Amino acid sequence: MVQCLVRGEIRGAGLDVFENEPDVPKELFALDNVVLSPHQAVLTHEAFVGLGELVTGNLEAFFSNKPLLSPAVID
Numbered sequence: 001m002v003q004c005l006v007r008g009e010i011r012g013a014g015l016d017v018f019e020n021e022p023d024v025p026k027e028l029f030a031l032d033n034v035v036l037s038p039h040q041a042v043l044t045h046e047a048f049v050g051l052g053e054l055v056t057g058n059l060e061a062f063f064s065n066k067p068l069l070s071p072a073v074i075d
Helices: 002-007 026-030 045-063
Strands: 013-015 034-036
Touching: 002 026, 026 034
Parallel strands: 013 034
Antiparallel strands: none
């Protein structure tokens, strides 16, 4: 993707997640067609309300011996 942005094959990108975080490809910083963001999209009132509702729902399910809303699968 980086090389496609450098060559102009991709006209632009707004990026919030990177393959090898926290290491961001240095080439991206020099590009005028790229906007980089450090995961700020999650820092909204709505996101925190939703997270609180999910945690509460999972706790209620757990203590009621019901399936969790978002179970963690560990392989």
